[in-house]
Amino acid sequence: DIQMTQSPSSLPASLGERVTISCRASQGISNNLNWYQQKPDGTIKPLIYYTSNLQSGVPSRFSGSGSGTDYSLTISSLEPEDFAMYYCQQDASFPRTFGGGTKLELK
Amino acid sequence: EVQLQQSGPEVGRPGSSVKISCKASGYTFTDYVMNWVKQSPGQGLEWIGWIDPEYGSTDYAEKFKKKATLTADTSSNTAYIQLSSLTSEDTATYFCARGTIAAMDYWGQGVMVTVSS
Numbered sequence: 001d002i003q004m005t006q007s008p009s010s011l012p013a014s015l016g017e018r019v020t021i022s023c024r025a026s027q028g029i030s031n032n033l034n035w036y037q038q039k040p041d042g043t044i045k046p047l048i049y050y051t052s053n054l055q056s057g058v059p060s061r062f063s064g065s066g067s068g069t070d071y072s073l074t075i076s077s078l079e080p081e082d083f084a085m086y087y088c089q090q091d092a093s094f095p096r097t098f099g100g101g102t103k104l105e106l107k
Numbered sequence: 108e109v110q111l112q113q114s115g116p117e118v119g120r121p122g123s124s125v126k127i128s129c130k131a132s133g134y135t136f137t138d139y140v141m142n143w144v145k146q147s148p149g150q151g152l153e154w155i156g157w158i159d160p161e162y163g164s165t166d167y168a169e170k171f172k173k174k175a176t177l178t179a180d181t182s183s184n185t186a187y188i189q190l191s192s193l194t195s196e197d198t199a200t201y202f203c204a205r206g207t208i209a210a211m212d213y214w215g216q217g218v219m220v221t222v223s224s
Contacts, residue, residue, distance in 0.1 A: 034210035042217050049210040087152055095168035096154040
């Protein structure tokens with residue numbers, strides 16, 4: 001199985017700040033990397049697919065990049081609704097696997 | 108509008124089974140696979156498996172092969188997951204999520220399953 005490692009696990013940040021969350025795969029995943037946001041009420045929203053493509057309706061302050069084994073999610077200027085959990089997920093191979101999550105919290 | 112409406116919370120006794128549903132609307136049910144994802148309390152996300160509703164074909168993560176059974180009813184556009192031989196380890200929230208080339212692009216609201224005697 002491909003292991004996905006996210007860092008940091010917790011990220012204190014301020015409104016308006018630019019933040020980056022990292023995700024590393026245990027082997028190359030050829031850009032087959034997706035990002036999801038989970039709100040405190042449990043609702044899960046897809047953000048980015050195939051490394052850098054925004055899902056419909058996702059604000060442009062979100063962006064993704066990476067290649068090989070290393071990927072990242074960047075939020076250019078934090079809004080109040082962005083404080084949530086974030087997960088990366090690979091779909092290069094089965095079983096699909098997720099990173100352990102990053103909690104983005106208000107500093 | 109695409110929607111995945113999951114059934115309500117379940118309580119199951121140890122050793123029993125539960126079956127939860129995910130009713131799809133707003134798209135052609137047989138055109139997309141349906142994933143199932145587990146989230147234990149305070150933990151991250153685990154992929155259980157998926158089903159292709161058109162053919163009924165399935166694929167499971169190894170650790171769920173003896174635990175979960177995925178089915179789909181194309182007449183009602185509903186996917187199901189049955190969890191058997193329940194233990195405390197199965198206490199979790201279970202999500203369905205439509206699968207496309209654009210990842211898991213729509214998610215249900217999740218169903219809390221509690222295993223308790």
